Amino acid sequence: MNPNDTRLYLASGSPRRRELLEQLGLHLERIHADINESVLPGEEAVAYTERLARQKAEAGWAVVSRCGLPSRPLLSADTTVVLDGCIYGKPADADDARRMLRAFSGRTHQVVTSVAVREGERQALRTSVTDVSFRVLSDTDIERYLDTGEPFDKAGAYGIQGRAGVFVERINGSFTGVMGLPLFETAALLSEFGYRFP
Secondary structure (H helix, E strand, C coil): CCCCCCEEEECCCCHHHHHHHHHCCCEEEECCCCCCCCCCCCCCHHHHHHHHHHHHHHHHHHHHHHCCCCCCCEEEEEEEEEECCEEECCCCCHHHHHHHHHHHCCCEEEEEEEEEEEECCEEEEEEEEEEEEECCCCHHHHHHHHHCCHHHHCHHHCCCCCHHHHHEEEEECCHHHHHCCCHHHHHHHHHCCCCCCC
């Protein structure tokens, strides 16, 4: 590919992923690719996020092909949160978000983000795993956070880049991976497809 070409298909509706990719100087075209995101029986978090990132890339590429769009790389990603082997996706409602935040209170969980890039039959994948330690959360902390509306479209019911940042004592890994797109792994992956950074 032309190293000056900064165009990329994005098979994700996440505003945070869009913002992070634009921070890298990329120009994005959203591709709508819906898949079933149910966890398979016995599936572990890394296997789950890697499977979903691959499936989103495959579904997105099928749209590119079907619509006769120009060939250029397509990026997809999936993020989940895991504690004691249990996967925490996006909360179904306030009670579900409350349950998740109580589980993370005073403990360390992992945020797993897998990123896939596809062009034609070629596909590559990278995964980031980050430890996130929360301080002890009071019921008041949780209720005030729920009142912001922030938890409801995020895996694990919180956004580290938002108001929940005050819950985080420390992280070990990728801050942007917890946001939903680990920039180090993403840039390394895209460089395999001819992109150049910075």
